[in-house]
Amino acid sequence: MSKEEKELRKDELDLVQRIVKRMNVLVYASLFIVLVAMFNIMAPDTAERWFGETEKEALPEEVVAAISDDLIENGIHVKTGLIVDDGFNQVKATCLACHSAKLVTQNRADREGWKKMIRWMQETQNLWDLGQNEDIILDYLAKNYAPEDKGRRAPLKNIEWYTLED
Amino acid sequence: MKKKRIGIHELYAKDPIEADRLLWGRESDPASRRGFLKQAGLAAMSLALGSKIVHANEMPAGLIPTLLDQPQSDFELPGKHPDLVVLNDKPWNVETPAHLLDDVITPADKFFVRNNGLVPENIDVDTWELTIDGESIPEPITFSIAQLKELFKAYTYQLTIECGGNGRAEFNPPAKGNQWSTGAVACASWTGVRLKDVLEYCKVKSDAVYIGYYGKDLHLSRNPQKVTISRGVPIKKALEDETLIAWAMNGEDIPVLNGHPLRLVIGGWPASVSGKWLTRISVRNIIHDGSKMEAPSYRVPKYPVAPGETVKDEDMKIIEAMPVKSLITYPKTGATVKKGQTIKLRGHAWAGDLAVKEMHISVDFGATWQKANLKPAPNRLAWQSWDASISLKEEGYYEVWAKATDEKGISQPMVVPGWNPKGYLNNATHRIALKVI
Numbered sequence: 001m002s003k004e005e006k007e008l009r010k011d012e013l014d015l016v017q018r019i020v021k022r023m024n025v026l027v028y029a030s031l032f033i034v035l036v037a038m039f040n041i042m043a044p045d046t047a048e049r050w051f052g053e054t055e056k057e058a059l060p061e062e063v064v065a066a067i068s069d070d071l072i073e074n075g076i077h078v079k080t081g082l083i084v085d086d087g088f089n090q091v092k093a094t095c096l097a098c099h100s101a102k103l104v105t106q107n108r109a110d111r112e113g114w115k116k117m118i119r120w121m122q123e124t125q126n127l128w129d130l131g132q133n134e135d136i137i138l139d140y141l142a143k144n145y146a147p148e149d150k151g152r153r154a155p156l157k158n159i160e161w162y163t164l165e166d
Numbered sequence: 167m168k169k170k171r172i173g174i175h176e177l178y179a180k181d182p183i184e185a186d187r188l189l190w191g192r193e194s195d196p197a198s199r200r201g202f203l204k205q206a207g208l209a210a211m212s213l214a215l216g217s218k219i220v221h222a223n224e225m226p227a228g229l230i231p232t233l234l235d236q237p238q239s240d241f242e243l244p245g246k247h248p249d250l251v252v253l254n255d256k257p258w259n260v261e262t263p264a265h266l267l268d269d270v271i272t273p274a275d276k277f278f279v280r281n282n283g284l285v286p287e288n289i290d291v292d293t294w295e296l297t298i299d300g301e302s303i304p305e306p307i308t309f310s311i312a313q314l315k316e317l318f319k320a321y322t323y324q325l326t327i328e329c330g331g332n333g334r335a336e337f338n339p340p341a342k343g344n345q346w347s348t349g350a351v352a353c354a355s356w357t358g359v360r361l362k363d364v365l366e367y368c369k370v371k372s373d374a375v376y377i378g379y380y381g382k383d384l385h386l387s388r389n390p391q392k393v394t395i396s397r398g399v400p401i402k403k404a405l406e407d408e409t410l411i412a413w414a415m416n417g418e419d420i421p422v423l424n425g426h427p428l429r430l431v432i433g434g435w436p437a438s439v440s441g442k443w444l445t446r447i448s449v450r451n452i453i454h455d456g457s458k459m460e461a462p463s464y465r466v467p468k469y470p471v472a473p474g475e476t477v478k479d480e481d482m483k484i485i486e487a488m489p490v491k492s493l494i495t496y497p498k499t500g501a502t503v504k505k506g507q508t509i510k511l512r513g514h515a516w517a518g519d520l521a522v523k524e525m526h527i528s529v530d531f532g533a534t535w536q537k538a539n540l541k542p543a544p545n546r547l548a549w550q551s552w553d554a555s556i557s558l559k560e561e562g563y564y565e566v567w568a569k570a571t572d573e574k575g576i577s578q579p580m581v582v583p584g585w586n587p588k589g590y591l592n593n594a595t596h597r598i599a600l601k602v603i
Binding site: 098099100102103106107108109113116117125126147149150151152153154156159160161162163164166 | 253
């Protein structure tokens with residue numbers, strides 16, 4: 001263990017010990033969370049503006065790039081498989097907080113169909129109110145994951161031909 | 167107006183770095199985007215987690231701590247064949263290509279995965295308990311797995327279980343959910359005790375109507391108060407000889423992804439009645455009202471509807487036995503053969519609670535049918551193997567279609583059957599492509 005690491009570890013331990021002795025930081029943190037929550041409940045619009053602004057200030061471009069792992073190939077975000085288009089960021093941040101991107105990419109629906117899925121998630125799966133993001137998300141889904149008319153039985157697809165020996 | 171809730175996911179979804187700052191007072195190194203600058207936030211996060219964060223300086227910024235949100239890995243699926251197709255990784259939903267279902271008894275690594283929640287962690291076989299309770303049980307009784315093995319005779323059956331949504335991908339207009347093609351079905355050899363023996367031991371009352379299971383899988387929201395899935399079957403089905411409380415698949419521990427250490431196995435019905443990670447069975451004097459028993463889950467319209475039609479909840483009925491169906495498991499689709507070459511075909515057929523009576527194959531898009539050899543089932547509710555051989559005289563593109571007929575004379579349709587809002591029960595004939603050169 002290097003000297004620097006030792007010092008860091010000592011610092012960490014000191015801090016934890018200090019906190020255990022004086023719980024006031026935790027109390028302040030809890031108070032802050034409660035205040036934020038109350039602010040959101042009582043003045044959601046102001047909170048939205050306030051959050052929106054801090055979001056822009058707090059995120060330098062390279063940080064966004066690094067945490068979101070932004071490799072894109074042929075218009076597809078490689079890590080998630082989502083189509084990169086207007087609303088991609090909102091979909092990534094909202095939908096993928098709880099479930100896999102595959103639940104988006106393997107499904108197809110029109111705007112009304114996607115809206116029903118969002119309502120179902122809100123009613124039964126603890127999804128929050130999407131506010132202004134809802135329209136952005138629905139536009140993205142309805143455009144990029146719209147149903148295709150398959151008829152009553154589609155032709156067989158993605159066949160990998162090989163030679164079958166006797 | 168709806169009350170606005172703010173949760174850890176929402177904060178992190180909005181802006182992970184800001185969430186770090188708001189929740190913990192955390193500032194990370196802006197260059198490496200890791201660690202805790204001047205240790206800010208580490209103490210608060212450590213306290214919330216109930217333990218010190220090891221390797222705190224490596225912790226990426228904007229990450230919900232694993233303890234607060236265990237992420238599911240999408241590159242590691244222990245015990246499963248690498249060619250299975252992952253439809254969803256949170257929760258795990260993984261299907262088996264038809265040619266990998268060629269075994270008469272499906273091996274564990276080729277057994278599909280259909281999970282509704284998160285796989286339980288820290289499973290301890292020795293302390294695992296199963297409680298039998300409900301209105302129709304006089305006194306709840308709890309068993310350990312060792313007690314189940316000691317008190318009751320063990321039975322082994324080959325049982326076919328198929329997800330109610332198998333084949334959903336073909337419905338038009340599309341139905342939401344995992345887009346299964348044909349691979350959410352398997353027939354393994356299961357060992358356990360008969361549910362009926364256990365219920366008789368618990369002095370099940372004559373007013374019993376339904377059983378409902380509960381398991382240890384965690385809801386996707388990680389809220390332990392939310393039940394992921396709790397379904398069941400009418401008491402008549404529950405008391406059949408082949409309804410098992412199983413601890414073994416193919417003579418070994420059930421794979422964790424498939425319900426280790428204990429699960430129900432109820433052959434021939436939608437696999438969602440065969441509860442995994444089983445901890446409780448309630449014997450109800452009403453139709454069980456657990457999670458995903460309600461409409462529209464695992465229900466279909468009481469009458470045929472037009473594609474895309476809206477169906478009221480009260481017009482939906484619970485799916486019971488699965489319909490007649492079959493697969494071509496050999497050869498794999500895409501075979502190129504020579505003119506006149508003998509092509510051996512084989513597969514399996516099953517029919518819910520019934521036996522399969524006949525099996526036919528067609529190489530001319532259903533214009534003519536050739537009868538295949540069909541073996542009897544080793545026991546009730548196991549799939550039946552079939553085989554046939556063909557020889558094609560002319561060059562070109564062919565499809566082999568397979569059609570099973572059950573003992574009541576009901577066959578598989580050649581097109582996708584009646585549309586239903588959730589995309590269940592697609593038992594259209596399986597097709598593979600062949601080319602003669």
